[in-house]
Amino acid sequence: xxxxxxxxxxxxxxxxxxxxxxxxxxxxxxxxxxxxxxxxxxxxxxxxxxxxxxxxxxxxxxxxxxxxxxxxxxxxxxxxxxxxxxxxxxxxxxxxxxxxxxxxxxxxxxxxxxxxxxxxxxxxxxxxxxxxxxxxxxxxxxxxxxxxxxxxxxxxxxxxxxxxxxxxxxxxxxxxxxxxxxxxxxxxxxxxxxxxxxxxxxx
Numbered sequence: 001x002x003x004x005x006x007x008x009x010x011x012x013x014x015x016x017x018x019x020x021x022x023x024x025x026x027x028x029x030x031x032x033x034x035x036x037x038x039x040x041x042x043x044x045x046x047x048x049x050x051x052x053x054x055x056x057x058x059x060x061x062x063x064x065x066x067x068x069x070x071x072x073x074x075x076x077x078x079x080x081x082x083x084x085x086x087x088x089x090x091x092x093x094x095x096x097x098x099x100x101x102x103x104x105x106x107x108x109x110x111x112x113x114x115x116x117x118x119x120x121x122x123x124x125x126x127x128x129x130x131x132x133x134x135x136x137x138x139x140x141x142x143x144x145x146x147x148x149x150x151x152x153x154x155x156x157x158x159x160x161x162x163x164x165x166x167x168x169x170x171x172x173x174x175x176x177x178x179x180x181x182x183x184x185x186x187x188x189x190x191x192x193x194x195x196x197x198x199x200x201x202x203x
Contacts, residue, residue, distance in 0.1 A: 002049045005042055009035075032168060039126055047130075051137040060166060063134060065127055066148040069120040070203065074189045076119075078107050109189050113198040120203075 017030045037043055042050055054061055066072045083091050088103035095101045134143045144165040151158045159173045190199065 002046050002053060005046060005050070006053055032166065039130070043130065044126070047133055048137070051133055055137055055142075061134065061138065061143040062162060062165070063130065063143060063145045064148060064151075065145065068149065069123050070116070070199075072123060073116055073119045074109065077109050077111065078104055078189070081107055081109065107189070111190060111199075116199055 012035065013033050016033050016035070051061070053059075079093055082104055087107060088100055089097075092100055095104065131145075144162060146158055146162065155173055155175060160170050163170045
């Protein structure tokens, strides 16, 4: 049920400020806690009940959407492949090391065009479903929608809009994450030339 899920979430929020991974600058205090929930980590399971709990507890929601579903498919499958057969060292879903990033970028996928299309249609449907739930629970202005592509293009500008939504002071944002897929065209990920052509034709 939703109750033990929320209990775990509260425990997580209480413990997070004490995490060694959080680094504070001089004279800085922790004022807000943020966390990420993937669709498959409770959103699709509890949907309306979860969002209702968020609104009741004044937890603000930011919906991060990736518009390019083909690249999302590539990222997901590349990540799965690196889990099974790690490229250049242990698996890291968010590498900061350029060497590890380069190794992941060099992966080629064996895919079925039907699998690609199923993924695209499913994830588009999930996004639309969650958007409808958010609008029904919070109203169109009660949550913040942000696109992965915009965040990738202008990190500071998009984060400033997030800060405005949260009602907190603007901070300079610097990311250590390397851009694994930067400069690489989607078709170069597919091992089989026929697959590349079939996918392009189907899209």
